Amino acid sequence: MYKTGELIERLSNEHSLSLEEYAFLIKERTPEAATELASLADKKRREVYGTDVYIRGLIEISNYCVNDCLYCGIRRSNKACDRYRLTPEEILLCCKEGYKLGFRTFVMQGGEDPYYTDDLLCELISEVKSQYPDCAVTLSLGERSRESYEMLFKAGADRYLLRHETYDKEHYEKLHPSSMSWDNRMKCLRELRQIGYQVGCGFMVESPFQSEKELAEDLKFIEEFKPDMCGIGPFISHKDTPFKDEPSGGCDLTCYLLSIIRLIYPNILLPSTTALGTIDPMGREKGLKAGANVVMPNLSPVGVRKKYELYDNKICTGEEASECIECLRGRINRAGYKMVTDRGDIKR
Ligand code: SF4
Numbered sequence: 001m002y003k004t005g006e007l008i009e010r011l012s013n014e015h016s017l018s019l020e021e022y023a024f025l026i027k028e029r030t031p032e033a034a035t036e037l038a039s040l041a042d043k044k045r046r047e048v049y050g051t052d053v054y055i056r057g058l059i060e061i062s063n064y065c066v067n068d069c070l071y072c073g074i075r076r077s078n079k080a081c082d083r084y085r086l087t088p089e090e091i092l093l094c095c096k097e098g099y100k101l102g103f104r105t106f107v108m109q110g111g112e113d114p115y116y117t118d119d120l121l122c123e124l125i126s127e128v129k130s131q132y133p134d135c136a137v138t139l140s141l142g143e144r145s146r147e148s149y150e151m152l153f154k155a156g157a158d159r160y161l162l163r164h165e166t167y168d169k170e171h172y173e174k175l176h177p178s179s180m181s182w183d184n185r186m187k188c189l190r191e192l193r194q195i196g197y198q199v200g201c202g203f204m205v206e207s208p209f210q211s212e213k214e215l216a217e218d219l220k221f222i223e224e225f226k227p228d229m230c231g232i233g234p235f236i237s238h239k240d241t242p243f244k245d246e247p248s249g250g251c252d253l254t255c256y257l258l259s260i261i262r263l264i265y266p267n268i269l270l271p272s273t274t275a276l277g278t279i280d281p282m283g284r285e286k287g288l289k290a291g292a293n294v295v296m297p298n299l300s301p302v303g304v305r306k307k308y309e310l311y312d313n314k315i316c317t318g319e320e321a322s323e324c325i326e327c328l329r330g331r332i333n334r335a336g337y338k339m340v341t342d343r344g345d346i347k348r
Pocket of ligand 1: 065066067068069072073074075076110111112142
């Protein structure tokens with residue numbers, strides 16, 4: 001039988017545990033273990049990043065999606081979803097506003113929407129990079145071909161976020177329709193890395209059918225793949241999806257996992273997600289104290305914010321970007337950290 005204290009100490013020193021040990025650490029979670037992990041994780045993040053918190057300006061460019069993920073509010077089958085697309089001009093206006101507010105990373109996120117062809121995106125990325133050469137462009141537009149990823153990279157995209165959602169293939173198949181493939185998701189992640197992007201993956205916490213076994217596999221994957229970023233957030237159900245009656249995940253387990261991930265890879269960029277702030281009013285502060293060092297405020301036009309509802313009751317859909325940033329700055333300060341104007345690349 002393992003001892004939690006010994007596992008935590010070993011994780012902190014060696015940045016690695018076995019699958020069984022990760023599963024034990026999750027199953028035997030206690031408030032004392034969470035406090036110990038958070039304290040060690042915070043120490044590590046301060047060694048690498050000090051008290052800096054990086055901000056990413058999130059621009060939700062489209063809520064059209066060809067896919068039908070069972071947990072997602074903008075899935076293709078959701079006829080109640082009010083669809084929209086931002087034009088390149090609207091996206092550039094978001095960047096202009098964001099730059100003034102101190103953002104030096106723009107994240108263009110959307111469903112898998114064929115409207116955004118490689119040509120359209122390349123032109124848009126080149127334009128953003130020429131107007132704001134000191135900024136990073138992050139894309140989060142789902143699975144595309146290797147050729148597409150290469151073209152977007154050449155056009156100037158720096159980073160790509162593609163959540164793997166779960167490293168367990170059988171589990172993946174319970175969360176996605178048969179038209180989607182775990183193998184392809186993993187292939188995309190490997191290709192993004194080979195092309196030269198800074199790569200982000202991520203998973204939902206307490207999604208349907210998930211146990212400590214699947215979470216342990218996610219942690220082992222993080223340990224081995226060493227993504228530059230990892231976005232994790234509690235599963236939150238959406239009323240117009242097949243998972244509408246499934247219980248949502250919790251803030252405590254998400255923070256516990258954030259701490260473990262920080263100890264696995266001390267240099268990783270780790271967002272304290274909006275989902276965490278949705279499930280708990282102090283969720284983003286708790287995430288930062290557990291080892292996170294990134295926040296992603298919304299730069300999308302207020303008129304479309306509510307329409308990009310991946311899950312129910314998403315916060316920060318009514319405020320202007322400037323209000324959002326001031327609110328977050330206060331929250332970050334009160335939690336003991338400092339929001340900085342910086343591209344916020346990973347420190348190797
Ligand atoms: S999770 Fe992503 S790929 Fe799946 S339906 Fe939603 S937007 Fe589309």
